[in-house]
Each structure stands twice: as structure tokens, then as C-alpha cells.
Amino acid sequence: MSVLQCNGLTKRYGKVPALEQVNLTVEPGRIVGLLGPNGSGKTTLIKLANGLLTPSEGELLICGAAPGRATHALVSYLPERTCIPTWMSARQLLDFYGDFYPDFRRDAAEEMLRHLDIPDTLRVKQMSKGTREKVQLIMVMSRQARLYLLDEPIGGVDPATRDYILSTIISNYNPEAAVVISTHLISDVEKVLDEVIFINRGQIMLQSSVDEIREEKGMSVDALFREVFKC
Amino acid sequence: MLWQFSGDAPIYSQLIEQIKVGIVSGVFPPGERLPSVRDLATEAGVNPNTMQRALTELERDGLVYSQRTAGRFVTEDKAMIETAKRALAERHINAFLDAMTRLGYQREEVINMLRQEITGGGNGDVSLAV
Secondary structure, three states, X not given: OOOEEEEEEEEEEOOEEEEEEEEEEEOXXXXXXXXXXXXXXXXXXXXXXXXXXXXXXXXXXXXXXXXXXXXHOOEEEEOOOOOOOOOOEHHHHHHHHHHXXXXXXXXXXXHHHHHOOOOOOOEHHHOOHHHHHHHHHHHHHOEOOOEEEEEOOOOOOOHHHHHHHHHHHHHOOOOOOEEEEEEOOHHHHHHHOOEEEEEEOOEEEEEEEHHHHHHHHOOOHHHHHXXXXXX | OOOOOOOOOOHHHHHHHHXXXXXXXXXXXXXXXXXXXXXXXXXXXOOHHHHHHHHHXXXXXXXXXXXXXXXXXXXXXXXHHHHHHHXXXXXXXXXXXXXXXXXXXXXXXXXXXXXXXXHOOOOXXXXXXX
């Protein structure tokens, strides 16, 4: 069964359309890039999958079910902006995630924090922006979810931190789960992806595998993106 | 191992090439167990399914083989590794010759220049190393 499926999914903010007639499926075991310029509908799609927004028309299914309490247990979400409580220490954050999510693998999270030399007692507000991003990603990837929704996980961090974040995504790979990464930093994520979805003005322009694009067009996804979205 | 990728070719074919280089250069010695797909993918910074695909193709070629539970191993067939090494070398040579032809050199000139470069003995010509 598909992890994520959209059928005629449409979302309008008042009269302003954000997504129009989106049809797509994401299969388990796939790492998918949701790529599009600013304002193309990436975040809207991710928020619909989370149940933070509701569709205007059409449907969106997570493992066959409409977003709701049951699907919250299946979806692990990294929002665009850091949302972890800043007064918490690393240890309190582990407790917090453990309390909230039965699928939280505390030992995996602890090992990743140790690897980064982040002491248990360090508070989120004492961490740098890059460290906060890494810590939040560790929390999100330490859940044994079926769908990981990562909204701009590598925006605004330095290249070394980007590499760390991407390698964390790879090393937590689970063939039964899918990962959706929204970004416009394509050259950085390209190697990590199975498939890409190009989205523009709320419409899907292309869904294809990375190596298919390279084989058929003789260019990288980054180069194709620049061509398709040329200003 | 140093993993590097160019923009034009599919990633799986670049992975095949680089693992082959690893095998013929002894980074992955004959008969030795390869790291797991996930570890190789993490090391190379690539998608695990893409790494899996590259290894499956290398298996089809016979350069690696898998044992049901123990994992994947480099072939012990040294002649096969030698053949793969030769094929990689020929590809480099052909690319080099093509580049020299584009610069306008004849084969004889190329051979002379190579000989000079390798023995280090110049006859007053401008050094190629510059």
C-alpha cells in the first residue's frame, strides 16, 4: 500500500489556490524530493499530510487513511521552523518525545546525540541554530514512523551540517517507510533521493526517478530544475 | 574511499565505476566482505536503493557475489579482477587519446611526449607538467 496518496487534492486559502488537482503516490522505501520554487505549494502539501490543513477538494491518504489521530502515529514531521521548546534540555527533550510517541527509539536518539557531543544537560536555547536543527532532525528520525515529512531540513545551515543531516537520513533508512524532503537546495540532496516531484504554482509538473532524469536528459536534476523553472 | 559524482551520468553507473576502482585497486580485496548496503550508502552519501542497484549489477557481472546470510563479497577470481582493471585502463587511455586528438596531436607525437614525461628526460621542450 502507498504510504502517501493524493487524489485530485486541491487547497485554496480563501480564493487563492495553493494546490490544484494534485495526484501523486509515494511508495514505501522511497526517499522523495519535493522540489519547487518559493510559493509553489510544498509546505501546503506537507501540512495537508499532517492534518494541519484540510483539503478544499479531493483527498489525501496516509497508508490508506485520511489524516487524523491514527495517522499522527504514522507520520514524523520536521517543520520548516524549529518548534521544540527552547527551555528544555536534551534529556528533557528525549523524555518529551518518549512520552508523546510510542515508536520513539530513545537509544538511537541518545547515540546520535552522543556522536555530536551534545551533553544531556544542554538546553535548546543554549544551542546554535545548526545544532538545534540537528537535534530536531535526530528527534524526528528516531521515531519508527511510516512517513517522514521533512520541510526544508537543510535550509539555512552550513554545508557540513547539511552533510550530517543527509547522512542521518540515509543511515536511518527503513525499507517500510517513505521520506519526503521539501527543498530548493537540489544539488545537495540529489544523490540521496530515489525520486523527485517538481511542483510549481500548486501543480505537479513531473514525478520521476533521479537516475531516469540523468539517463534520459543527460543532466542532473539540479540542471533540469534550473531549465524548467528559468525566470 | 573517496566518492565523487558528476552531474551528467546516472548515479548508479557512477557507483558501479567507483566500486570497480575500489576492487581493482585493492581497497576491497579479493574474497573480502563488503560493508552493508546501508553503510556503503551512508559513506558515499547516496540513496540506499541506488547503492543496492549498483551492487546488483556488479553481482550480475560476477565481480561481487552474495551469500544468503553472510552478506556480499568481492570475487576471489583474480583473472576477472585483472580483466576489469584492464577495461577501466582502456577507457582512461581512450579518453586521453581523444583529448589529445582534439588538441591536434598525432599518435607518434603523443607517444614521444608520454615517453619523455615518464622518463623525465626532456630534449628542451616545454615540460608537460605545467
